[in-house]
Amino acid sequence: MHGLGNDFVVLDGVRQPLALTADQLRFLADRNFGVGCDQILLVESPGQSGVDFRYRIFNADGGEVEQCGNGARCFVRFVHEQGLTDKREIRVETKSGIIGPRLEPDGQVTVDMGVPRFAPADIPFVSDSDAIVQPLALASEEVAVSVVSMGNPHAVQVVADVDCAPVAVQGPAIEGHERFPQRVNAGFLQVVDRHSARLRVYERGAGETLACGTGACAAAVVGIRRGLLDSPVRMATRGGILDIAWAGPGQPVFMTGPATTVFTGEIDL
Secondary structure, three states, X not given: XXXXXXXXXXXXXXXXXXXXXXXXXXXXXXXXXXXXXXXXEEEEOOOOOOOOEEEEEEEOOOOEEOOOHHHHHHHHHHHHHOOOOOOOEOOEEEOOEEEEEEEOOOOOEEEEOOOOEXXXXXXXXXXXXXXXXXXXXXXXXXXXXXXXXXXXXXXXXXXXXXXXXXXXXXXXXXXOOOOOOOOOEEXXXXXXXXXXXXXXXXXXXXXXXXXXXXXXXXXXXXXXXXXXXXXXXXXXXXXXXEEEEEOOOOXXXXXXEOOEOOOOOOOOO
């Protein structure tokens, strides 16, 4: 499956028990020797009352992460297509909390991504300041980033032109920077007008992807907080368009976009 080119292997852990090792996850994600994907999504029965499913996300390097917005849209389409639910809106348990994806009549999926968090300890980000814009020293230069947690950590910088942004160089340097103890997703945001922007994201454990749902949410929130954007924001990623709405501090972020099934199959591991 994919959400704007951000592609996933989605596994049904409801009707069969699954406990994959890191080596098996890396094999699945390998584009030469496995199936190939940015991330692996595991659908499981819920571990608590009041929710419909448990949603686990593994990066291509085998590490489990807290949240994935494009994956959440694929998740709700998967459980519908597989007959695991007939609800159009479900409650899903993730490593970082409860989300509420909804299948829209036009086939798009809207996800309540929760309330963004900005305190450095919540990212986590090593800083003695809670300023919206913070300096980050790289090997040969200093960049200005804004940090936000969308259930997973993001560092967003504003650039003049995403096509010329040094994503391949700065992305891994920011991702593994010592001030981000759990690493971070590095976003490069270009503001087009008050309601539209362009975005590239170097994802933690995956590299640059065609789209990053939580990255789009984080970038929209950063743009709004910095007075550069107004909600709703139409965010253009390399894979397509996501619509992001945020009413302000203390309010959840809503993301709407497509989710597409490419093929289904079985594999022996």
